[in-house]
Amino acid sequence: xxxxxxxxxxxxxxYPDADRPALDAVDATIDDGSFALVVGPTGAGKSTFLRAANxxxxxxxxxxxxxxxxxxxxxxxxxxPRKLAGVVAFVPQDPAASFVLxxxxxxxxxxxxxxxxxxxxxxxxxxxxxxxxxxAELRERSVRTLSGGERQRxxxxxxxxxxxxxxVLDEPTSQLDPQGAEHVMAALQRLVHDHAMTVVLAEHRLExxxxxxxxxxxxxxxRVFTGDPAAVxxxxxxxxxxxxxxxxxxxxxxxxxxxxARTAARAHANPVANGHAxxxxxxxxxxxxxxxxxxKHAQRRVLRAIxxxxxxxxxxxxxxxxxxxxxxxxxxxxxxHDVARGSVIVDGHAPQPGVDVALCPQESxxxxxxxxxxxxxxxxxxxxxxxxxxxxxxxxxxxxxALARQHPRDLSAGQRLLVATAAIAATGAPVLFLDEPTxxxxxxxxxxxxxxxxxxxxxxxxxxxxxxxxxxxxxxxxRAVMLAGGEIIADGSPADVLGDSHVFAPQMTRVFGPGWLTxxxxxxxxx
Amino acid sequence: xxSTGVASQTRRLGFHxxxxxxxxxxxxxxxxxxxxxxxxxxxxxxxxFVYASHRSAGATAASFRIFVLAGVLALxxxxxxxxxxxxxxxxxxxxxxEGLRLAxxxxxxxxxxxxxxxxxxxxxxxxxxxxxxxxxxxALSIAPRTVASVxxxxxxxxxxxxxxxxxxxxxxxxxxxxxRGMEDALTLAESMDARGHGGGRRTxxxxxxxxxxxxxxxxxxxxxxxxxLSASFGGWAELHPASLARPEADPLLLVAIxxxxxxxxxxxxxx
Numbered sequence: 150x151x152x153x154x155x156x157x158x159x160x161x162x163x164y165p166d167a168d169r170p171a172l173d174a175v176d177a178t179i180d181d182g183s184f185a186l187v188v189g190p191t192g193a194g195k196s197t198f199l200r201a202a203n204x205x206x207x208x209x210x211x212x213x214x215x216x217x218x219x220x221x222x223x224x225x226x227x228x229x230p231r232k233l234a235g236v237v238a239f240v241p242q243d244p245a246a247s248f249v250l251x252x253x254x255x256x257x258x259x260x261x262x263x264x265x266x267x268x269x270x271x272x273x274x275x276x277x278x279x280x281x282x283x284x285a286e287l288r289e290r291s292v293r294t295l296s297g298g299e300r301q302r303x304x305x306x307x308x309x310x311x312x313x314x315x316x317v318l319d320e321p322t323s324q325l326d327p328q329g330a331e332h333v334m335a336a337l338q339r340l341v342h343d344h345a346m347t348v349v350l351a352e353h354r355l356e357x358x359x360x361x362x363x364x365x366x367x368x369x370x371x372r373v374f375t376g377d378p379a380a381v382x383x384x385x386x387x388x389x390x391x392x393x394x395x396x397x398x399x400x401x402x403x404x405x406x407x408x409x410a411r412t413a414a415r416a417h418a419n420p421v422a423n424g425h426a427x428x429x430x431x432x433x434x435x436x437x438x439x440x441x442x443x444x445k446h447a448q449r450r451v452l453r454a455i456x457x458x459x460x461x462x463x464x465x466x467x468x469x470x471x472x473x474x475x476x477x478x479x480x481x482x483x484x485x486h487d488v489a490r491g492s493v494i495v496d497g498h499a500p501q502p503g504v505d506v507a508l509c510p511q512e513s514x515x516x517x518x519x520x521x522x523x524x525x526x527x528x529x530x531x532x533x534x535x536x537x538x539x540x541x542x543x544x545x546x547x548x549x550x551a552l553a554r555q556h557p558r559d560l561s562a563g564q565r566l567l568v569a570t571a572a573i574a575a576t577g578a579p580v581l582f583l584d585e586p587t588x589x590x591x592x593x594x595x596x597x598x599x600x601x602x603x604x605x606x607x608x609x610x611x612x613x614x615x616x617x618x619x620x621x622x623x624x625x626x627x628r629a630v631m632l633a634g635g636e637i638i639a640d641g642s643p644a645d646v647l648g649d650s651h652v653f654a655p656q657m658t659r660v661f662g663p664g665w666l667t668x669x670x671x672x673x674x675x676x
Numbered sequence: 677x678x679s680t681g682v683a684s685q686t687r688r689l690g691f692h693x694x695x696x697x698x699x700x701x702x703x704x705x706x707x708x709x710x711x712x713x714x715x716x717x718x719x720x721x722x723x724x725f726v727y728a729s730h731r732s733a734g735a736t737a738a739s740f741r742i743f744v745l746a747g748v749l750a751l752x753x754x755x756x757x758x759x760x761x762x763x764x765x766x767x768x769x770x771x772x773x774e775g776l777r778l779a780x781x782x783x784x785x786x787x788x789x790x791x792x793x794x795x796x797x798x799x800x801x802x803x804x805x806x807x808x809x810x811x812x813x814x815a816l817s818i819a820p821r822t823v824a825s826v827x828x829x830x831x832x833x834x835x836x837x838x839x840x841x842x843x844x845x846x847x848x849x850x851x852x853x854x855x856r857g858m859e860d861a862l863t864l865a866e867s868m869d870a871r872g873h874g875g876g877r878r879t880x881x882x883x884x885x886x887x888x889x890x891x892x893x894x895x896x897x898x899x900x901x902x903x904x905l906s907a908s909f910g911g912w913a914e915l916h917p918a919s920l921a922r923p924e925a926d927p928l929l930l931v932a933i934x935x936x937x938x939x940x941x942x943x944x945x946x947x
Contacts, residue, residue: 503837
């Protein structure tokens, strides 16, 4: 009998200098050939759980480790990660940071070179991987020039090429647009079905993965429990919007996918003829106005003929594929990217970054430099000449009061993102831009963020955020703007803009038709 | 997201890294044995020519500029040091020549950096030297990334109203830059380990052949360095003109420096 792909026996682990364990007496078995999801709140220990699979924890981290992890029957304590490279492959959260060589093809071959694979076999294997993940067109490209989705597929192919039995991925879709995420999930499923691989992945955006996986591991404060995905998701009280709806209206079983939800909706009451989501145009004053705006990046035009007005009280979701120009648009409106043609007016004059416009960049860690979370916010207040301003309201509004005295470096990626958001928002600028504000955020933190955005606009501000997270857009946006190839191709109410798209439609729209955006809205109509 | 380059979407061309190691060592030797500004400035021109014809698309290409800047800085510092002691024209001229020599070596190194991929060089290292070579490559690849991240961090701070000037608010700039640099290095090291680096016997995927063109580069560079070394030891040409003398260039040595431009005239080969 073959050993299970992965077995954790009473694993406890505490990072150096941490006061509580990141993993606490974890027992888990992942069977050969399963497609497993690891789910849990931000900072619960998901990454640690994954990194223990090939011994990066504790070989690379130090700290106190007890118990045993066996991967394909081999003890991770007895073998260094490099000795396990032929058995288990790991794809970290930011694949770009893990690339060793410059060219796609070389990157794919790198792991095999290390394992001493015969060159002729290596050639064949690289070709197979290029086909399997649909990368043949990119083989000569520099990894630095690829889009987020392409990078992720290259990282998976590179991990796979060495022929491991087990593939471990940390949030593989967090940087991807919905279409890119779909491609990656389909590729992973093919590995499980056709190539008998075991795939383990952590993910927050359950709407993207719940339908694909066949077993789930819930992680909560270092404890791990396992079961059928529906049961685990139910127990953590998280889930894609269809599951939230199921819980709200008491469907049993709680649906996990759009298809389940359609079946359930047919069996129970079929709700309503049409959505009523039209929120009406806000009629606040125009604060930000772009006229015939054009911007370039490395001599390429990335924005063309942008006409856009943002009004007080609006929460605008800026959507579009990877590389559509969303980041450049935010940066140009915030006054930190050069305008090639046209104009940007904020409150009657050119935008003043940090004064009337604030932007939380995608690489939000670039903001953080203080010793504690509260100092981080205080630094912003001081820079705005308000050194004695109150810090706690900002922390409260983002739900991070409990972290006030911690060092930002010790927080999870999602928590750091919230800290950066607080530090940026504390400028008090009425115009707030956020670039991918939900990367790595669990549903609870997302809820805090949503509340924060609403309160910002209620105070007379305006918010625009670039996102791939259609469910966030559906839940909080009052308006959606769709970019493609640097042009605005749709601008209107989220119900119209998102409902009209195959790729960007939120789950409620997929189940109940245009006009329905959030589970709360549907639940209200159903009861 | 990081910027996308168009140039790199075409296929990469280049030479066997060994040819580049030979070229830069020889050019470095030439710069080392002379303080004559005529030769040194010519060498700058040659280095730039080679850089312009063969720079790679990766992040390391940006490092050429950094090394030129470092060179200029070294020159300025060397001259400035004179003003701590006896200041006269001869002293200043001497310091300027010394500084220029150091700057030239840095520029040659910058060229090497810009035309090769540090990790491609690591793969050449014999197994025994693998670890130190790897550490060197990591260091080389982190430096340019750190410079890029200064830009990102400055902008991020500006967007929250903190104007980062290097003197006034150093922590706001330095802490995130260093932390990101460290983090990148750690992630990379982890990823290399997780992918079996240093686990045992290695093989090569499509090794770049040492072609006649690569051999030409190595041979011509060796010839140039040999000429300068023979002048240095044989004393048949003046390599260190008296500080205030008008430099006189030896035609044979001028030809030797021109020979160092050979890689710039050869077309790169499919890697």
